[in-house]
Amino acid sequence: MLKADSWEQGVQTLLAQSRICFLSTRGKQGPETSMAPYALHGGNILLHLSGLAKHFSNIKTSPYIGLMICTPETAGESPLGLPRLSLQGVVAPVSDGLLERAKAVYLARLPDAEPLFAFADFRLFQFEPEHIHWVGGFGKARTVSLAQWRKLVGCS
Amino acid sequence: MLKADSWEQGVQTLLAQSRICFLSTRGKQGPETSMAPYALHGGNILLHLSGLAKHFSNIKTSPYIGLMICTPETAGESPLGLPRLSLQGVVAPVSDGLLERAKAVYLARLPDAEPLFAFADFRLFQFEPEHIHWVGGFGKARTVSLAQWRKLVGCS
Numbered sequence: 181m182l183k184a185d186s187w188e189q190g191v192q193t194l195l196a197q198s199r200i201c202f203l204s205t206r207g208k209q210g211p212e213t214s215m216a217p218y219a220l221h222g223g224n225i226l227l228h229l230s231g232l233a234k235h236f237s238n239i240k241t242s243p244y245i246g247l248m249i250c251t252p253e254t255a256g257e258s259p260l261g262l263p264r265l266s267l268q269g270v271v272a273p274v275s276d277g278l279l280e281r282a283k284a285v286y287l288a289r290l291p292d293a294e295p296l297f298a299f300a301d302f303r304l305f306q307f308e309p310e311h312i313h314w315v316g317g318f319g320k321a322r323t324v325s326l327a328q329w330r331k332l333v334g335c336s
Numbered sequence: 337m338l339k340a341d342s343w344e345q346g347v348q349t350l351l352a353q354s355r356i357c358f359l360s361t362r363g364k365q366g367p368e369t370s371m372a373p374y375a376l377h378g379g380n381i382l383l384h385l386s387g388l389a390k391h392f393s394n395i396k397t398s399p400y401i402g403l404m405i406c407t408p409e410t411a412g413e414s415p416l417g418l419p420r421l422s423l424q425g426v427v428a429p430v431s432d433g434l435l436e437r438a439k440a441v442y443l444a445r446l447p448d449a450e451p452l453f454a455f456a457d458f459r460l461f462q463f464e465p466e467h468i469h470w471v472g473g474f475g476k477a478r479t480v481s482l483a484q485w486r487k488l489v490g491c492s
Contacts, residue, residue: 197411198409199409200406200409202404204359204361205360206367207402207424210402211362211400212360212402212422213369213402214422215404217415242366242367244365246360246369250356252409253356254408259373260448266368268367290415292414292416
């Protein structure tokens with residue numbers, strides 16, 4: 181059992197609550213930010229990206245990217261210290277042998293995305309985190325080890 | 337008057353609704369994503385950043401950054417096509433002569449941030465967009481010219 185006010189519980193609440201992430205990719209002129217829905221798969225993060233989007237070509241050239249998952253903003257609350265995860269790591273296409281399983285995991289989390297799998301330009305990627313930083317609020321930040329991460333997302 | 341379903345109205349609704357943005361900065365190992373509250377000031381975007389945060393040192397080295405403003409995710413709605421703006425441009429400290437005015441504009445939008453101005457490590461920056469891309473939903477994307485942007489945010 182995790183304590184209700186622990187950082188571990190904070191990470192799990194965030195991951196349960198938010199289904200989108202923000203990518204930081206290396207573009208021709210400099211860093212670019214984009215949004216993508218995501219699903220956890222083991223310790224990795226699945227992304228279903230369109231070949232028409234700029235992040236797709238950026239990733240092909242520079243697969244080491246930044247990824248943020250942030251507590252959704254609400255009108256009534258202060259937006260200053262929203263709990264959030266900032267990750268860095270390498271993104272790569274899901275290999276053919278793992279595709280069916282990964283697709284099922286992705287669609288279990290994001291059933292509305294099913295029609296997009298009929299488009300030839302979309303491809304399923306997996307992001308493997310190397311560095312993970314947690315900000316639980318103002319002045320509450322910490323590095324999360326890969327072992328801690330794997331335990332939190334239930335794959336150790 | 338803008339049409340209620342126009343892309344211009346979509347941009348204005350987003351800017352009224354969301355008070356946070358996601359930065360893409362160039363870190364030592366690669367692109368990094370972070371979150372910051374923002375306020376519009378003319379055609380620029382004000383950011384109040386802590387010198388203890390990684391994006392602060394990243395910006396000092398590489399002031400050309402990416403910035404995204406995204407419609408907040410809600411539990412009941414599909415997260416796939418959330419309307420969003422992706423901008424790229426240069427970020428720089430607000431000059432001394434403009435500081436009081438910029439601080440007033442920032443605090444009018446984010447009154448909770450007032451105590452942070454007492455911390456010596458925080459500094460007010462302004463981001464000046466050079467490229468602006470609008471995604472209004474699935475398949476609804478367009479480039480926004482700087483003239484269009486300035487008109488939309490009421491400074492032309």
